Amino acid sequence: MSTETSAGRACRDLVDAVELIDHHCHGVITGNPTAAVFEDLMTESPWPAPAGTSGWDSQVGLGIRRRCAPVLDLSPDRSPEDYLARRAELGASEVNRRLLGFARLHTLLLDTGYRGDDILDVPGMAKVSGAETHEIVRLEAVAEQVAAAVGSGAAYPEAYRAALASATADAVGLKSIVAYRYGLDFAPGRPSEAKVAERAAAWLDEIERTGVVRLTDPVLLRFGIWCGVDLALPLQFHVGYGDADVDLVRCNPLLMTAWLKATRESGTSVMLLHCYPYHREAGYLAQVYPHVYCDVGLAINYTGARSAAVIAESLELTPFHKALFSTDTFGLPELYYVGAQLFRQGLAETLAEWVDGGHASVADAVRIGEMIGNGNARRVYQLG
Known part of the structure; x- marks a missing residue:
């Protein structure tokens, strides 16, 4: 016999009906x-x-x-x-069509800066998913494109700004992977033009010597971040859990506190992605700083049967108007489908517990579900 309460049924039904905006994801493979x-x-x-x-x-x-x-x-x-x-x-085409279709995602915000030749691009994902699809530009990918073409370190700062402005002409946001390339304990201040030119010259020399175009210099990483701030687009940061390139102890978002203080009045919204196991720390930052938002992203898929607990923990401090949904899917359409299902189930369970405990009404749950599922993303990314 089912033990689901009337509040549980109501919350499940309302969350099931919420349109989902996946505000951080990647394309899927075609083979x-x-x-x-x-x-x-x-x-x-x-x-x-x-x-x-x-x-x-x-x-x-x-x-x-x-x-x-x-x-x-x-x-x-x-x-x-x-x-x-x-x-x-x-066949891959039918699998992609089924799983992306059943995921019922209204909008995808696609990070195009990682292994773009291996996966579907923005138009390709829009076609196979039936979802509105927009681009998120990766700061470090633009820097590496500029480094491969620029003639000197002195020319790098202006060349980067111009390339970033061009790359974001139709984009709705930016992303930094400074967590992978250095750590979130980067110096908070804006570097000088002279220092950027000096470090760019050294990087270009290294590229010529090794043939490897990979940005790891902390000054140039920080320069890219501040150029992103100048554009006043939502700026995503990878936080916490990720692959073996990250030093997880340096991926705690609290390490960004000085930089968050410096950018509070910049007009840039800071989007903390994934955050696990630092989702409570991210929730604190989202509560304290008006321009900080967060999600639990790919942690939902990777915690699976325990993902409802992660979702609930992430909402202990995070204001409801600061929480978003994402999957961080890369390659497999399965991750879109499982991520969307687990999110809907986990959010419904969390809201039902609040309603059953007298902490919220069903009307409150409806509003919270809409905010987290799509409303916050629509507002922050200015989606029409």
Whole structure:
């Protein structure tokens, strides 16, 4: 017998009806992945599971089997091998169409700065998903494009500003991966033009010597961030959980406090992505600083059956008008579908608990669900 309360049913129904704006995501692949490639795309680790084990033995693996298999006409208790065989039988185009369609996402804000040649771009994602799709420009990707073309360090500052202005002509936001390339403990102040030119010259020399175009210089990273602030577009930061490139101890958003104080009146909204296991710290920053927003992003997929607890914890301090939804999907349409389902379920459970406990009314829950699902993203990113 079901133990769901009337409040639980009401909250589930209302959250199920909410339009979702995925404010941070990537494109999906267009081919049929091998078993190894599929497992690689299921995890943030760059290394395969130990011999004799499988990446399917994880929360995200369970989520895909239990939730996605029925969409592909399989029972949810089938093996990973059966799932991949059925996936190949249907073909990538049909799998993408089904899973993205059933995810019921109204709008996608697509980070195009990572492995763009391997996945669908903005028009491609709009076509396959049926969702409105807009671009988020990655600051470091623009810097690396400029470095490959600029003639001197002295020319770099102005060349970067011009390239960033051009790249964002039709974009709705920016993103920085300074957490991956240095850490969130970067110096808060704006670097001088002379210092930027000096560091750019050294970077160009390094590129010529090694052939590797990868921005890691903290001065140039900080310069890019401040150029982003000058454009007054929402500026996303990767925070917390990610792949092995990050030093997680330096991904705590509290390390950005001095910079957040310096940008409070800049007109730029700061969007803290993922945040786990620092989602409570991010909630504190969102509560205290008027220009800070946060989500729990890819943590929803990777915590799976426990994601409702993460969602609830993220809303302990975060003002409801500061929380957003995202999946951070890359490559696999399964991550869009599972992420959307887990988010709807977790948010509904959280709101139902509040209503049952007398902490909120059903009308409150409706408003909160709409804000987090789409209203906050519409407002911050100025989506028409």
